[in-house]
Amino acid sequence: MQHYLTTAEVAAHYRTAPGTVRYWRHIGYGPKGAKVGRRFLYPAAAIAKFDDELLAQAVSEGTAPEVQSGASATGNDEAAGVQPAASVEQVHAPTH
Template sequence: MQHYLTTAEVAARYRTVAGTVRYWRHIGYGPKGAKVGRRFLYPVTAVEEFDQQLLAATASHGASPEYQPGESAGNDEAAGYQPAASVEQSAPTAK
């Protein structure tokens, strides 16, 4: 038998409020669920799949590369950093 979570239970799992989970549903983000009567329920398998997607995204984007000896840490020019061109600020014009 499939086990389902309520919106409040999903919110507690992600340490947020139920309104955030409802917003996620509105924008098409988060675990997939279905409306059953007056309630929106989320299958545990869908929540676990969403967890795996979050972990995969974090692993590919959130992890910083290891520092390699011999690299110049803090040398922005060697890393290809180019400072932005200066922007002149003009005084507001009187109307």
Template sequence: MVATPLANHQTQYLTTDDVAARYRTAPSTIRYWRHIGYGPKGIKVGRRVLYTQAELDRFEQKLAEQESA
């Protein structure tokens, strides 16, 4: 069996609480953002919503571009 680079790569998922702590806000704010279509896009796994680091980076980049415009 040949290992591919992706086979060794494990994506780190963050919970709503993790994202709320990162942005220094309440988890309910993150849930509200998701409800109105704002903020980082989450992945629903069962009843949980998880976020990738790449998605948080994309969201922050979008905010930075809006500020500089």
């Protein structure tokens, strides 16, 4: 049996607002779905296909995140040599 996602579930998957997913549908972007009754549903296979397209595009543009193994992949950023973000005190806002 095929698994379907709602607009809200697709939005959560892409970490965006449901309105953004509706806009994507309006402009013909994003995963393909179909209206079923009053709801618009997206097959899980369409989500996977769109994810693959996004990754392929990112790779061709050179913006794909690198998959790392070791300390960083396990969440141990300190051992991986990852520097913490600047604290609020270190950031200097322009004065007027």
